[in-house]
Amino acid sequence: MRSVLIRAAGSVLLAVPMFAAAHPTPVETFPLSDVQLLDGPFKAAMERNAKYLLELDADRLLHNTRKYAGLEPKAELYGGWESQGIAGHSLGHYVTALSQQYKATGDRRFRERIDYIVAEMAEAQRGYGDGYVGALPPAELETLRGLKQGKVEPRDHFFFKNGAWVPWYTQHKVLAGLKDAWVLGGNEQAKAVTLKLADWVDSVTAGLTQEQLQSMLSVEHGGMREVLIEIHYLTGEPRYLATANRFYHHAVLDPLVAGRDELAGEHANTQIPKITGAARSYEVTGNADDRAAAVDFWKIVVRQHSWVNGGNSDGEHFFVPNTASSHLSAATAETCNTYNMLKLTEHLFTWQPSVEYADYYERALYNHILASQEPDRGMFTYFMSLKPGHFRTYSTPFESFWCCVGSGMENHTKYGEAVYFHGTDDLYVNLFIPSALTWREKGFAIEQRTDYPRGDRTQFVVKQASDRPMSLRVRTPAWATRPLTIEVNGRVIGNEAPPGSYATIIRTWKKGDRVSVTIPMAVRTEEVHGAPNTVAFLYGPLVLAGDLGPAPRSETVPYAKDQVVNLKAPDFPVPTLAATTEKALAAIRRLPGDQLAFKTQGIGQPSDVTLRPFPDLHYERYNVYWALKPATP
Structure with a gap:
């Protein structure tokens, strides 16, 4: 077991235990705190989103949490989806977004908001009395509590027979938000609340038969398996892994393990979190079937089911491969889908550093995630319409709260997470985004300045270096018209790495070294x-x-x-x-x-x-x- 120190503004807050994974990855991403965005469109989007996060009223998002715990709400309930059966999903996303923003910037305003919400949720958890905490309305909470008595009555892919709307989907957002408040936000109280809630999930599902579990899983349930595996990884407690695996959905994962594409007609965003769960399971447990499912799903979706902007689906559903031309509707490319596909892509890249993964990530990041934020008020798209002659529709600040508003809050807090990756002595540059990286373990720091992709050059300056050789590996996109042109300290160096590979510079770096890269585009x-x-x-x-x-x-x-x-x-x-x-x-x-x-x-x-x-x-x-x-x- 090792511990990771959670830091804020330079001070150590707490140590989070990390138990050894069964399959360590050859490369890793950097913590959000180690990559600072510099002036450019991504930093502007992050700041616009941060302003919106602070405009939201935590007490309004906590309305149901207090109400159904027997406590007096402190503010009116928000409208839109937060006033419906899926109430609480935005609260979970919001806590994750606050935690990521705090981790990325160290801004105390976000930490104070995290601390307030977690304290309120801890009080509500005591009021509920059985370990549960959330904002589910009575029908949804009754449905989950009823599982303990073996009552499993799905109506369709989104509702149970009593009208409960995707209660596990909503509860996943709350559990993930609390976990992020603990791990990223450095809130010790969030750990206790998270584990009590995970224990409650264990208690209501432990008595179900395999048949009952699979029936339960026919209703959308978000990333329940993924977050519970992560809690197992953080604590080393086997019961959380056992609980996580109760959310293994055979109907979706088994065909993927066998290499079959049976996605046509499936609700797209229902399935993608199941695959990110499989990816995390492979990393933590070494389960080869989970790896196979994750890799095949990515290939199938990106190569057969995706639009040119990196999004997928029509009317939220996958369609038959090779029929995209008949699905150019106003309901294409749900934004949540791409939010989750980028999560999956990041996992796969750490297993096998491939330009194909990085190219897809970049395409979807620019043409869907960045494009999904409205530049005046920072609002969010649900669909990214590809209907000829159509336009974008954005959420309202306080009366929408769609699923894509929740994931959208998160999207713009974490632009730094996939710019750079590292191996033992290798630094991978995957994205050409103005940013400053500090590789603390190596005593290495670098800045990247660019106006790419409006311009074709990006420049790096080494700000700190050690006396050991290190490889700088720069992505040559598969679409590049020829190899990159690379200059080190003003001198052009030989580079024959073709498009679709990494151009590698190996040297003992010195403070002040400059690297200029030209990416040929047409x-x-x-x-x-x-x-x-x-x-x-x-x-x-x-x-x-x-x-x-x-x-x-x-x-x-x-x-x-x-x-x-x-x-x-x-x-x-x-x-x-x-x-x-x-x-x-x-x-x-x-x-x-x-x-x-x-x-x-x-x-x-x-x-x-x-x-x-x-x-x-x-x-x-x-x-x-x-x-x-x-x-x-």
Whole structure:
């Protein structure tokens, strides 16, 4: 067993025991506290989100927690999903977001909010009396407590027969939030509350037969297996692993272990947390079937079920492979799906450092996660519409609280977690994001400055170094047009690492060393599955979308309480491109000026189109996939 010190603003708060994993990974990510974002779009998004986190009223999110524990609420309940059967899911996400923000910045305002919420939840846990704590309304809590008497009555994939809406899904968010308050937020009281709640989960599920458990798991249950495995890892207690494995859903995982794609028709975000649970199980227990399920699922989803922006699903569900072209709807690419796919991708990269994993992570990060945040008030998308001529719908600050609002709160607190990875003496640079890294164990620090992907260069300066050789491994994206050009202290060095590999610089680094990297980029196309002549345009990691002008403002545009209110908006005319793929690429020109923008030349009908980075089109109608129709002679 080893202990990890949880620090805040330089002071040690507590030690968290970490028991040895069965399968240590060859590379690891860095703690959020070791990667500081520098000025750029990701830092701006993080700061915008931080402002929103502090605008939220903890007492309003705690309303149900106090009410159903027999305590007087201190503030009115929020609206939207927080006033429905899924109430409490936002509270859990919120505590995780606060914990990640605090870990990443050391800002005491977030620690104070964590401490207040945990103390309130500890008081409520005493009021509930059996170890439970959360915000579930009576039907949902009755359903989970009823499991202890063997009462398992699912109605469908989202409800039990008494109308209870995904109670384990909601409870996972609360348990994960408390665990993060303990581990990331450094709150010792959160540990006690977390373990009592985990004990309660054990108590209500321990008497169920395997048949009853699988029936229970037919209803969406979030990442219950994952968080319980993590609690087992933190404590070394076997009962938490046993409890976690009661959430192993055979109907979904067994086909993946056998290498079969049976995802068509499945609710996408119900399944992805089951796979992140499998990934964590492999790391902690060494279960080879869990590894197989995780690896195959990622390949199936990314290669067969994903859109060009890294998202997946239509109407929240996976569709039949190679039919994407018939699913270009306003309900594509649920944001929660990508939140969870990036979690899974990070696991897989630590097992096998592959550019394919890093390329996908970058694509989804820019074109879905960063794009999902509205730049004025910091609000969140549910769906990332790919319907031609459609637009984005964002949440309201206090009357939505969709699932994607909860995961969205987390998304923008953790941009530093996958920029760099490390092996024993290897530093992997996966993302070209302005940032400062401190590798404490090696006494090594480096800064990265860049305007990528609007520019094609990123520069590193060594701020601290030891006297031992170390490898700097820089990702060469698979889409790069040729190997990276690398300069060390002003001199070009030889590099033959092809696109899709890592360019490696091995040297004994010195303070002040400078590395400049040029990433060669060009406009390219990517076909949509099922329609060879329907393509999206990309430049580097960015999807380029046609800017079709502002979406008309209304009571539901850009902000809406209901995430589906704009799905049936009238069709909007989209220009066609009269060209083959080759001619279309030749007809696209970059526009002059500081902003990244392109325009077609002579192929648009009835007019040519300006193409802008998809993440930038927050308030516009846009088009991503173009049906190329070569002009007749």
